[in-house]
Amino acid sequence: xxxxxxxxxxxxxxxxxxxxxxxxxxxxxxxxxxxxxxxxxxxxxxxxxxxxxxxxxxxxxxxxxxxxxxxxxxxxxxxxxxxxxxxxxxxxxxxxxxxxxxxxxxxxxxxxxxxxxxxxxxxxxxxxxxxxxxxxxxxxxxxxxxxxxxxxxxxxxxxxxxxxxxxxxxxxxxxxxxxxxxxxxxxxxxxxxxxxxxxxxxxxxxxxxxxxxxxxxxxxxxxxxxxxxxxxxxxxxxxxxxxxxxxxxxxxxxxxxxxxxxxxxxxxxxxxxxxxxxxxxxxxxxxxxxxxxxxxxxxxxxxxxxxxxxxxxxxxxxxxxxxxxxxxxxxxxxxxxxxxxxxxxxxxxxx
Amino acid sequence: xxxxxxxxxxxxxxxxxxxxxxxxxxxxxxxxxxxxxxxxxxxxxxxxxxxxxxxxxxxxxxxxxxxxxxxxxxxxxxxxxxxxxxxxxxxxxxxxxxxxxxxxxxxxxxxxxxxxxxxxxxxxxxxxxxxxxxxxxxxxxxxxxxxxxxxxxxxxxxxxxxxxxxxxxxxxxxxxxxxxxxxxxxxxxxxxxxxxxxxxxxxxxxxxxxxxxxxxxxxxxxxxxxxxxxxxxxxxxxxxxxxxxxxxxxxxxxxxxxxxxxxxxxxxxxxxxxxxxxxxxxxxxxxxxxxxxxxxxxxxxxxxxxxxxxxxxxxxxxxxxxxxxxxxxxxxxxxxxxxxxxxxxxxxxxx
Numbered sequence: 001x002x003x004x005x006x007x008x009x010x011x012x013x014x015x016x017x018x019x020x021x022x023x024x025x026x027x028x029x030x031x032x033x034x035x036x037x038x039x040x041x042x043x044x045x046x047x048x049x050x051x052x053x054x055x056x057x058x059x060x061x062x063x064x065x066x067x068x069x070x071x072x073x074x075x076x077x078x079x080x081x082x083x084x085x086x087x088x089x090x091x092x093x094x095x096x097x098x099x100x101x102x103x104x105x106x107x108x109x110x111x112x113x114x115x116x117x118x119x120x121x122x123x124x125x126x127x128x129x130x131x132x133x134x135x136x137x138x139x140x141x142x143x144x145x146x147x148x149x150x151x152x153x154x155x156x157x158x159x160x161x162x163x164x165x166x167x168x169x170x171x172x173x174x175x176x177x178x179x180x181x182x183x184x185x186x187x188x189x190x191x192x193x194x195x196x197x198x199x200x201x202x203x204x205x206x207x208x209x210x211x212x213x214x215x216x217x218x219x220x221x222x223x224x225x226x227x228x229x230x231x232x233x234x235x236x237x238x239x240x241x242x243x244x245x246x247x248x249x250x251x252x253x254x255x256x257x258x259x260x261x262x263x264x265x266x267x268x269x270x271x272x273x274x275x276x277x278x279x280x281x282x283x284x285x286x287x288x289x290x291x292x293x294x295x296x297x298x299x300x301x302x303x304x305x306x307x308x309x310x311x312x313x314x315x316x317x318x319x320x321x322x323x324x325x326x327x328x329x330x331x332x333x334x335x336x337x338x339x340x341x342x343x344x345x346x347x348x349x350x351x
Numbered sequence: 352x353x354x355x356x357x358x359x360x361x362x363x364x365x366x367x368x369x370x371x372x373x374x375x376x377x378x379x380x381x382x383x384x385x386x387x388x389x390x391x392x393x394x395x396x397x398x399x400x401x402x403x404x405x406x407x408x409x410x411x412x413x414x415x416x417x418x419x420x421x422x423x424x425x426x427x428x429x430x431x432x433x434x435x436x437x438x439x440x441x442x443x444x445x446x447x448x449x450x451x452x453x454x455x456x457x458x459x460x461x462x463x464x465x466x467x468x469x470x471x472x473x474x475x476x477x478x479x480x481x482x483x484x485x486x487x488x489x490x491x492x493x494x495x496x497x498x499x500x501x502x503x504x505x506x507x508x509x510x511x512x513x514x515x516x517x518x519x520x521x522x523x524x525x526x527x528x529x530x531x532x533x534x535x536x537x538x539x540x541x542x543x544x545x546x547x548x549x550x551x552x553x554x555x556x557x558x559x560x561x562x563x564x565x566x567x568x569x570x571x572x573x574x575x576x577x578x579x580x581x582x583x584x585x586x587x588x589x590x591x592x593x594x595x596x597x598x599x600x601x602x603x604x605x606x607x608x609x610x611x612x613x614x615x616x617x618x619x620x621x622x623x624x625x626x627x628x629x630x631x632x633x634x635x636x637x638x639x640x641x642x643x644x645x646x647x648x649x650x651x652x653x654x655x656x657x658x659x660x661x662x663x664x665x666x667x668x669x670x671x672x673x674x675x676x677x678x679x680x681x682x683x684x685x686x687x688x689x690x691x692x693x694x695x696x697x698x699x700x701x702x
Contacts, residue, residue, distance in 0.1 A: 067450075075436050076634065081426040088426075088453050097467050099418075100451035102439050116448050257638070283427065287608070287639045 006049035014045045022046070027066070028095030066096045068310060069117035071110065073129040075102040077226065077254060078282040079299060080128065083150060086303025087126055094311055096123070103129050111136060118145065124310045130154055131193045146313035150306035153195045153323065160313060160321040162305040166196060169295035169328035170203035173249050173277040176293070176330055178211055181339030182247040182275060186219035188234045188259065189251040190226045197222060200251040200279065216243055223255060231258020232265075239266060246274065246343040247336070253278035253285050253294055256335070260288070271337035281331055290334035297328045357400035365396045373397070378417070379446030417447045419661060420468035422461060424480040426453040428577065428605060429633040430650060431479065434501060437654025438477055445662055447474070454480050462487060469496065475661045481505055482544045497664035501657035504546040504674065511664060511672040513656040517547060520646040520679040521554035524600050524628040527644070527681055529562055532690030533598040533626060537570035539585045539610065540602040541577045548573060551602040551630065567594055574606060582609020583616075590617060597625065597694040598687070604629035604636050604645055607686070611639070622688035632682055641685035648679045 012019040017038070024030040025042040034042075068091055072080045088098050099117060103110035110129055114136050117125065124146035130137050134154050140147045141159065149161035177185055187204045190197030201222055208215045218241045223230035231254060238245070239262065250256040256278035263270050270276050270290055278285060278294035285292040305324050312319060363370040368389070375381040376393040385393075419442055423431045439449050450468060454461035461480055465487050468476065475497035481488050485505050491498045492510065500512035528536055538555045541548030552573055559566045569592045574581035582605060589596070590613065601607040607629035614621050621627050621641055629636060629645035636643040656675050663670060 075432045075439075078429060078432075078635070081429075081432060085426050085453050085455070089455070092463075097450065097452060097464070099448065100435075101448060102436050104436070104440070112443075113448070260638075284429075284635050284639075287611075288635075289638060289640050289642075291640075 006051040008051065010049055011042065011046050011051045014049065015042050017042065028093075031095075064123055064314075065121050067122050068096050068098050068307075069114070069122040069125045070098045070100045071103055071113055071117075071125065071127050071129050072100070073103055073110075074226075075100075078284065079151075079253070079280045082283065082299035083128065083303040083306075086300040087150075087307045090304050090307035091311070096311070098126075114140070118143070123314050124148070126150055126306050126310055128152060130195075132195050132198055133193075144317065146310055146317060148306050148310040148313065150302050151196065155195075158321045160309045160323065162302050162309065162324045162326070163195070164297045164302075164328050165325050166199040166328075167203040167206070169279060169297070169330075170200050170249070170251075171207045172328070172330040173279070173293075173295055174204065174207035174211065176332065176336065177247045177249060177275060177277065178213065180247075180275065180336060181344075183213055184219075184243075184245040184247070185213065185215065186235075186238050186245045186248045187215070187221070187250075188231055188238075188248060188255050189220075189222040190255065191224055192222055194226075197226070197251060204249060204251075218243055219245055226252040226254055228254050228258040228261065231255030232261045233258070235259045235262035236265075246339055247276070248274060249277050251279050253280045253282045253292060256285075256292055256294070257288070270335050272340070273343070275336040277336060286333060293333045293336040294331055295328045296331045298326060301326055357402040359402065361400055362393065362397050362402045365400065366393050368393065382446075415474055415665075416472050418473050419447050419449050419658075420465070420473040420476045421449045421451045422454055422464055422468075422476065422478050422480050423451070424454055424461075425577075426451075429635065430502075430604070430631045433634065433650035434479065434654040434657075437651040438501075438658045441655050441658035442662070447662070449477075465491070469494070474665050475499070477501055477657050477661055479503060481546075483546050483549055484544075495668065497661055497668060499657050499661040499664065501653050502547065506546075509672045511660045511674065513653050513660065513675045513677070514546070515648045515653075515679050516676050517550040517679075518554040518557070520630060520648070520681075521551050521600070521602075522558045523679070523681040524630070524644075524646055525555065525558035525562065527683065527687065528598045528600060528626060528628065529564065531598075531626065531687060532695075534564055535570075535594075535596040535598070536564065536566065537586075537589050537596045537599045538566070538572070538601075539582055539589075539599060539606050540571075540573040541606065542575055543573055545577075548577070548602060555600060555602075569594055570596055577603040577605055579605050579609040579612065582606030583612045584609070586610045586613035587616075597690055598627070599625060600628050602630050604631045604633045604643060607643055607645070608639070621686050623691070624694070626687040628687060637684060644684045644687040645682055646679045647682045649677055652677055 008019045008022050012022045022042055025034050025039045031039055070087055091098055101113040103113055125140060126148050128150045130149050130152045132155050137147060137154050137159060147159055149159055153161045153163050189201040192198050219238055221234040221237055223234045248259050256276050259276050278292045281294045281296035285294060309322055359370045359373050363373045373393055376385050376390045382390055421438055442449055452464040454464055476491060477499050479501045481500050481503045483506050488498060488505050488510060498510055500510055504512045504514050540552040543549050570589055572585040572588055574585045599610050607627050610627050629643045632645045632647035636645055660673055
């Protein structure tokens with residue numbers, strides 16, 4: 001059904017240049033190698049003749065497809081779209097496009113997706129879904145495919161990554177609760193297979209130790225997923241212990257929203273009965289009831305830097321890997337409040 | 352840097368079958384043509400030998416790449432991630448992957464993205480960013496590329512599309528406001544180049560006419576984008592007219608959030624001073640202050656049906672185009688209330 005089109009030689013002949021010059025102009029990544037006036041002329045002629053570069057075919061010749069695979073664990077988690085958009089726009093500027101895939105947190109489908117992307121000979125991968133010990137990342141490295149992790153890191157390899165200073169983020173949230181007078185603090189963390197889940201959990205224990213605050217281990221739960229329903233279930237479990245608490249520090253905003261839901265079910269109010277903190281400052285948490293006190297990370301910067309590191313790695317595969325660590329900050333909103341008389345007196349038993 | 356690998360003939364020889372059988376098994380879309388036992392054997396041998404199907408190269412032979420391009424206008428609009436996820440999962444089941452691109456509402460970049468996807472010889476396109484009169488859609492049709500629109504329709508062609516019954520949706524919201532006693536109703540719509548913006552605007556005027564409610568044209572504004580900032584600016588413009596109103600019907604949830612922001616700036620309360628309705632029931636609007644009364648559309652169903660229509664079209668390019676229209680429903684939450692005495696008395700002049 002496809003119409004036959006002019007080929008690159010037709011364009012080169014009309015412009016009076018070598019086909020390789022046409023090729024350079026039609027690839028945004030190499031256009032700057034040709035003078036602007038000549039580039040404009042060639043683009044005009046290509047358009048007149050209806051010639052279009054086929055990166056798929058040229059990828060087979062040059063071993064480059066100008067395609068980057070981006071794997072995220074959950075596109076419906078509002079933290080990822082701003083990262084994805086920043087990645088796409090940064091790649092687009094250099095003539096690359098992103099193949100986005102949503103693994104839905106399932107390791108099996110993640111493997112299939114990455115295999116599929118490798119088979120499509122992507123020039124590199126940006127992974128937001130990696131585990132701390134990740135054989136999928138290993139296999140990419142072994143095959144020489146440039147990989148950059150975003151919002152994740154792995155233990156076993158020196159892999160490029162853009163992450164946040166999670167220790168600092170957790171400590172900011174913890175100190176905030178301490179400053180408000182809270183001492184009976186629960187923790188709801190994320191999956192320990194993910195670096196974010198693991199690092200934030202360790203950071204919480206360390207912050208408590210440094211502050212000389214005794215944490216009841218029954219009030220510390222690492223959820224299996226960073227989701228609202230996992231956060232809700234974790235808080236219900238904490239409530240069933242019947243222990244006293246006045247605040248919950250969570251490792252992710254969706255977990256915090258789950259705590260809101262659990263509090264609703266128990267007819268308890270945030271922050272009157274329980275103060276709650278989140279992590280990520282994902283879009284819209286400032287609009288929630290109550291607006292969420294959380295650790296802000298720059299989602300756009302995560303995406304921009306991940307794209308930049310990957311493009312460097314594609315241009316120069318032998319360059320050493322880099323880890324960038326961005327600095328988070330605390331945003332105080334309505335979900336945290338000073339320990340009040342009722343909380344101090346009753347010990348605020350939740351069950 | 353890539354290791355040399357076994358090829359399809361090595362796998363076929365070891366399995367004692369023709370290479371075309373191996374090819375069928377390794378493509379999820381054709382695997383069912385081979386017995387399950389044989390498929391398992393071939394998959395095991397392929398894994399042992401480290402052979403991987405290259406859909407890029409096989410796409411050049413078979414003219415199929417098992418890749419679908421998905422263009423959305425704004426990945427950070429929470430309405431799109433659930434649609435995208437549903438599309439991805441439905442495609443994945445048939446062995447296709449999605450190349451996702453976010454056009455950021457810019458027509459120029461949208462053109463570049465679609466051109467890029469065409470050059471990569473996608474088997475089809477799912478477009479959520481189409482205009483009512485769209486030469487980009489025309490050009491795809493002219494070139495014989497299967498296209499399905501999702502949450503959009505176009506005028507000039509018989510193009511497959513999955514849309515919502517926007518007339519019904521707007522009428523449900525309008526009737527709800529009328530039932531609450533409101534008569535001085537403002538409307539904030541979306542861009543008229545988009546079918547959703549156009550259809551919802553026409554539906555609002557029709558609903559008002561049928562209900563015998565006189566609408567002040569100064570209270571009717573079609574914003575240029577479906578964004579919070581556009582909704583905020585539109586309500587500020589309405590406020591500057593100094594006209595009486597007690598309710599605002601908006602054509603999209605983000606516009607409604609912008610009205611919330613404008614009301615905050617004016618020290619007015621929703622719904623005490625102004626009732627507000629949205630459209631889409633995007634994720635998290637039930638958590639906002641106040642929770643948004645809105646028209647619910649099934650985002651997952653939009654995605655699933657769009658993928659299904661596109662796969663049909665890819666299998667059978669000559670099949671007639673189909674338009675599916677899904678039925679929306681109203682979800683009443685806290686942003687709408689009965690016309691109160693203060694509103695009825697003062698006429699609730701906003702400026």
